[in-house]
Amino acid sequence: MTKNWSVARVLRDRDAALYLAASTVSGFGTSALWLASGVWVKDLTGSNGLAALCALALWVPTLLGPPLGTLADLGRRKPLLVALNLGPAALLLTLLAVDSAGRLWLLWAVLFLYGAASVVADAAESALVAAAVAPELLGDFNGLRMTTTEGMKLVAPLAGAGVYAAYGGPAVALLDAATFGCAAALYACVRVREERPRPSTASWRAQTAEGARFLWGHPGLRPLVLAGGAALLLSGLGGPLVYAVVEGLGRSPAFAGTLYAAQGAGSVVVGLLSGPALRRLGERRFAAYGIVLTAVAVAAQAAASSESVALVCGAAIGTGLPCVLIAALTAVQRETPDALLGRVTATAGTLMYAPTAVGLAAGAGLVALVPYRPLLVLLALARLAVLPLLRGPQRAASASRTDARSPSDANPA
Known part of the structure; x- marks a missing residue:
């Protein structure tokens, strides 16, 4: 029975499993930092309003989705995904310098760039998954991604809060940077054949x-x-x-x-x-x-x-x-x-x-x-x-996505 279960079919697919693993690992780090960053600001300033700016900095790039998503169509998406995970990993290391309220601007700037990179990465991953996963299994894959994302939301904030309580905000930043590095390595292992998009004059x-x-x-x-x-x-x-x-x-x-x-x-x-x-x-x-x-x-x-x-x-x-x-x-x-x-x-x-x-x-x-x-x-x-x-x-599922x-x-x- 298990071999015919569609979820098991998705997990047996090497590339689909790698995508899910990368998404899970980076999602763990993001959820951990989301809570810990607000607590970090609250501890340094005592202000609830300034603490709320952390969630706002992460969310605002969502409003820029259409122009940011265009980046995912300009080149090959696998190298872009690797870069979009290595970039935030490097940025997060700058948070080791945040040790006073006067340097919190650095935290908010990093969170904004982090959120923008996530918007582009989600678009690139969605497009790459559509090319690598069989159309009839896309619903299973997206459902599994929802499962892992929600699962991380249940455990990662507690883990982030625990790391913050024990070692402070810089330790949470290091943890998140490590998850991005792992995700980049997983994306690099995906086997997918991509053609470079034709240059546009628009x-x-x-x-x-x-x-x-x-x-x-x-x-x-x-x-x-x-x-x-x-x-x-x-x-x-x-x-x-x-x-x-x-x-x-x-x-x-x-x-x-x-x-x-x-x-x-x-x-x-x-x-x-x-x-x-x-x-x-x-x-x-x-x-x-x-x-x-x-x-x-x-x-x-x-x-x-x-x-x-x-x-x-x-x-x-x-x-x-x-x-x-x-x-x-x-x-x-x-x-x-x-x-x-x-x-x-x-x-x-x-x-x-x-x-x-x-x-x-x-x-x-x-x-x-x-x-x-x-x-x-x-x-x-x-x-x-x-x-x-x-x-x-x-509407029946269309094959137009794969048309040249x-x-x-x-x-x-």
Whole structure:
């Protein structure tokens, strides 16, 4: 039975396993530094606002996804991935000089460049994976990547906090630099044949716009990406409500960590099941079922009066929310010509993930004005309002990604 299990097929593929290992190792370091950097700033300054700038510095480059993603289409992607891991590893070593509040500008600058490198690396990896992994296994691969990413989020912050408590911020920077070095070595071992892209006479702006036009003009991709952005906007709106839910249960704020752990466990599970589900349902139905599950769980959370119900709801939210993201990424990899794949992937990432920050900011204001229970019900109903975006015929997987087409040929405009 195991030999026919698609997840096992992905793991038996040498290159796919190397990609997953590299992503897992670098993700561990990123998650560890994400928490430790904020604690580091808080210890040096005593300011919560300055500590929050660490997460902002890492996130802001997501807004620059379309132009940054174009970098992934300008040359061969394997050498680019190796360089994008060695570069941050070297940058992180400069954080050994951060020993006072006056040098924190160096930490924020490194985190910003770190975030920008991650945007380009994600686009390049997505494109390279699409060339190396069989199309029918892309959903399994993306699901496994979700599983490993969420798994690292459960353990890496604790590890980073432990290293910081024992040895300080520079030790966490060294740990993260080591993970990037390991990831670079793993990417270097991947066996993939790439042709150098044909030089383009178009400007950087025109090449960036070409990817955006392809994504917006594609009838199969646009609804999935818009649904993903709407889902994460609503997730952001609901994020600040978790502490109100915990207060309603009569628990201390620390119980929020348990709810987040339950949500992470749900995401791990759906990652393992996403490949078979995508093959059976197709991208749109898989995304729609995930949105419905999330809506039901959010509505049930509004009525939760016990810890067990709240934990089940958290796990269900963690299971449903990633479905539309996995479906959208898999569809982008299958439907986009190779010459455009880096910038289209990065543009889709910006459209899906940037609304989270808007939602978090708005949610922080709403939770102070509106009782959390009716607000959760409204957010559940709003999720159901996203479903019409996913109506329409399910497109079959396209082979156009592997066609020898130029960006101009692929541009529907």
